[in-house]
Amino acid sequence: MLKSTVLDPQGQTIQRALSSLGYSKVQDVRQGKFFVLALDGLSREEAKTQVERIAKDVLTNPVIEEFRFEILE
Numbered sequence: 001m002l003k004s005t006v007l008d009p010q011g012q013t014i015q016r017a018l019s020s021l022g023y024s025k026v027q028d029v030r031q032g033k034f035f036v037l038a039l040d041g042l043s044r045e046e047a048k049t050q051v052e053r054i055a056k057d058v059l060t061n062p063v064i065e066e067f068r069f070e071i072l073e
Contacts, residue, residue, distance in 0.1 A: 001032035006064045035059055047071055 002008050008030050015029040037054070039047050048071060055067045 001030055001066055003064055003066050004030075032065075033059070044071060 002011075011029040011031045014031060015026060018026045018029070037051060039050065042050065048069075051069050051071070055069060056062060060067050
């Protein structure tokens with residue numbers, strides 16, 4: 001996701017479109033990316049460490065984006 005301090009023109013466009021479709025209660029939209037990584041042979045802790053490193057080094061621009069992840073069994 002873009003950091004909250006970074007302008008999100010796509011999110012604003014989506015919010016305006018929703019409003020024009022009658023969803024006037026939606027006051028803000030932030031859009032982002034979603035990735036699914038399939039890992040094999042790692043402990044939960046190893047997976048957490050590796051996913052965090054991948055997110056920081058490859059999948060996000062830490063200057064303008066932030067990330068969160070979830071590990072599913």
